[in-house]
Amino acid sequence: MAMMDKTRNLLEGFMEGPFKWALSRRTSFDEEYEEMGRSPSGRRKWIPELSQMANVIVGRCSRILDVSMDEIQRNFDMEASEALKKPSNYARNFLEYCCFRALAVMTQVAGHPADPKFRRLTFDMMLAWEAPSAASPPSPRVSNDNTVGLDAFLRIAPATPIIADIITCSNIFDVLANPSSGRLSFAAYEKYLGGLDRAIKKMKSQTESSLLNAVRSERGEKVLEIDGTLTSQPVLEHIGISTWPGRLTLTDHSLYFEALKVVTYDKTKIYDLSADLKQVVKPELTGPWGSRLFDKAVLYKSVSTPEPIIMEFPELTGHSRRDYWLAIIREILYAHRFIRKIQIVGVDKEETLSKAVLGILRLQAIQEMCSSVPVRYESLLMFNLADQLPGGDLILETLANMIISKSLYRTDGSRPASGMYSISALAILSNLGVVSHVASDEKLLVGDIVVGEMTDLEKVVTESRHNFKMVEEAQATVDGVKVDGIDTNLAVMKELLYPVIETGNMLSRLAKWEDPLRSLLFCLIFSFIICRGWLAYVFVALLLFMAVFMLLTRFYNRGRPIEAVKVKAPPAMNAMEQLLAVQSAISQVEELVQDGNVVLLKLRALLLAIPSQATDRVIVILILAALPLILLPTKLFLLFTFLEIFTRYSPPRRPSTEKWTRRLREWWFGIPAAPVLLERDKEDKKKR
Known part of the structure; x- marks a missing residue:
């Protein structure tokens, strides 16, 4: 414990020493720019692959780590894979490496969110990330008017888990950034870190x-x-x-x-x-x-x-x-x-x-x-x-897989390259003094951000965020087409169901033999399909027809907006008429529920054999209906069922159908409903 306290005191002293010297200029890099410009090969190291701003940040990181820029570059070249050292990405990957290593040291000071130098440097890291290479456009002079974009925030902020995490980082940026420009100012960022510091102190005090x-x-x-x-x-x-x-x-x-x-x-x-x-x-x-x-x-x-x-x-x-x-x-x-x-x-x-x-x-x-x-x-x-x-x-x-993989690092004794990973959430809370200190060999050492790579967590979050935007856009169209008034909604529904309604009406006209020639033709064709066993092919053909229709429609309407559904609006209704319409609709629903209950109660009476004569008839009908299922092939059973239903209103069968329909109605009305007894609970004193 004494060794830990000594290390912490050294770090705090370091923050007041060269770290204070390196970060004391809060609003510009002018002096550091000028020194580098005067003597790129002189006392201060100049890395030719980096931009001026990135060189300044790497120089500050080297002072925080108390190593030379040459040494930190050699360490990166040894630890990094060949993919990270490709010339096209070398500058940004090396900058991330320096930032992650420096942040791991800086966050060991308990009060780092309150330190204005920490706030300024982390913001400047984001600025440098946007223009890291020597081929980048000239770096702007750093001031409180500079802003950073989402991509830079997504890479640097989660490297310090107190500032953001991968899953919510984008939403945090949206809240903090200027809505008109979509960029984050230093004033908003500093205010946010100030609030974080107060939240941490409040939690420690309350605990x-x-x-x-x-x-x-x-x-x-x-x-x-x-x-x-x-x-x-x-x-x-x-x-x-x-x-x-x-x-x-x-x-x-x-x-x-x-x-x-x-x-x-x-x-x-x-x-x-x-x-x-x-x-x-x-x-x-x-x-x-x-x-x-x-x-x-x-x-x-x-x-x-x-x-x-x-x-x-x-x-x-x-x-x-x-x-x-x-x-x-x-x-x-x-x-x-x-x-x-x-x-x-x-x-x-x-x-x-x-x-x-x-x-x-x-x-x-x-x-x-x-x-x-x-x-x-x-x-x-x-x-x-x-x-x-x-x-x-x-x-x-x-996230679970990443946690398990980090556990394996501790189990087998291996360690990922220390500078390639960001710091973990538990390490941050331990350094802040919120949780009891955890020994370094027991602490989860690495975080969720890796230099130069998108982790699996970042990939799945990016994909989910993209899908969520699509869902939001779709929901916006849903909210835009909602209309007020039960009469207007019924008119819209009727228009949308017009093809289904027309298909049903056509089948109804065919079944009622209003046009005997068409009905006879339909009956013969469908009977032939059933006899040949082609019903499955008919359904397959319908599905393929729908797919081809959608494909052709998509090709034809490519780039065109969706054609709006034209609905003839019903006459306007005042508030009282709307209430009456709702009351009428509720009454109709109530009548439908009552009729449904009557049907269920009559079926219950038949099953319990309350009307013995009616029950006898049902028993006989069920037995006669079951016999064809046993004796006849399925193909013939389907054919007879289709012909029975479809030819009821053909000219030869119409009189007998009307006669038997009347007898069936009279038989149904003669069946009594099973009795219902409503039991009401006594008032519960605790019932709200």
């Missing part, structure tokens, strides 16, 4: 001063959020008709609620998010006397709770407070589900939980700086986002 220490100390749980301590912003727990205000606490393992008494808090209730209890967490509506009026609550349900627990987060307008708590509770719940599914333990489990904890810290920082702008909280949390993205299960599978 150290929490009154739940006796309950949570066994697992060393970290307190992530506390709410309900202010009388103006209570948290209300609803169980049945009982409602209690209190304090709600979320850790990286559990949810705690302490009901408020007159002066003190009641005994703590624990809802363990890490256990396999078939837990459900979802938004819920609340209101006085059990009414469902206010969308400001979270419902928690598990096999360990006899009835659902509802946590309400009252606020005057909106439900952002509830949405925030819903997202962070689910993040911890989903993280533990992932841990149980993959069956990971030990340091790998801590690494997974560290990813979830860092995500919540980043969300708190963004919530602080964007308090007046609506933010989709779930899009900024790794496990929430993986639950929603197309292919999110593949993202988590890839």
Whole structure:
């Protein structure tokens, strides 16, 4: 431990020494440019493959690492594969190597997110990444007006997991960047890191001063959020008709609620998010006397709770407070589900939980700086986002494989090239003093970013993000075609179903023999198809016809917009007419349900032989219907069935069909319905 403290003190002293000298110029590289321009081969090393800005950054990294630029370049040339040293990508890959190694050292200082020099250098690394080679366009003078793009942020920010992770990095950039330019300014980036520093300090303070220490100390749980301590912003727990205000606490393992008494808090209730209890967490509506009026609550349900627990987060307008708590509770719940599914333990489990904890810290920082702008909280949390993205299960599978592969590095004693990988999430939290210090031989050493390569996780996230954009575009078209009014929607549906309706009408006219010649021709052709056993080929031909039709339509309409469906709008209806139309539709649905119940009750009566005469007839009919299935080939059975149904209204059979239809109707109406007895439960005193 003494050795660790000595190393930390040396690093902090280093930050105040040459590191301070190298980073003290916050707004420009002018002096360093001038020195390099005066003597490229002099005291300061100049790497000809790099741009001026990249040379400055590599020079700063060499000072942080306390090695010469020559030595760091030799190390890269020895560790890197031949693919990474190709001239076309050499400059950028070497720059990433230097940045990753420097970041691994810089992040060992506990307060590095608060250090303005750390903020400036990491931002300048992104600027240099955009123009790394000598063939790049001339580098702009560095100032607070410079901005960086998404690609640079995606490569440098996740190298320090406190700033971003691969899965949510793009969404974090979208929140921080200027919407009009799509680029990130230093002012926004610095404000974000300031919020991160405050979030880290708040978590450390809450964890150290929490009154739940006796309950949570066994697992060393970290307190992530506390709410309900202010009388103006209570948290209300609803169980049945009982409602209690209190304090709600979320850790990286559990949810705690302490009901408020007159002066003190009641005994703590624990809802363990890490256990396999078939837990459900979802938004819920609340209101006085059990009414469902206010969308400001979270419902928690598990096999360990006899009835659902509802946590309400009252606020005057909106439900952002509830949405925030819903997202962070689910993040911890989903993280533990992932841990149980993959069956990971030990340091790998801590690494997974560290990813979830860092995500919540980043969300708190963004919530602080964007308090007046609506933010989709779930899009900024790794496990929430993986639950929603197309292919999110593949993202988590890839993440699991990466965690397992890192475990193998420790098991077989091998190590990846130290400078080729970014630092891990657990190492970051350990360096920040949030978790107890972990020995270097037990700590997960490497992160998710590799120099010059897209890891499998980056690839699957990129593909999922592309698919998600396609889903959003498709959903935008869905939202654009929605119309108001039940009459208008029925008109649109009728127009869309016009081909189906017309096909049904045509078959109905053929079956009713309105045109005897066409009906006879159809009957003969279809009978011939059945006799020859060609029904399967008919269905195959229909499917092929649809495929060819779609292919030709696609070829013909290539590059053209989709033709809009033209619908004749019905006469406009006022609010009262709309209500009457809805009431009429509900009445029709009710009548259909009643008729359906009558049919089911009559069938029940037949099965139970309540009307004996009618039941006898049904028994005989069922036996007679079963005999052809046994005695006749399937082909002949289908033919007889088709002819029986299709020739009912042919001129020779029409009189007998009408006669038997009438007798069947009379027989059906004569069947009594099985009785129904409605039993109503007594009023439950706990019913809301």
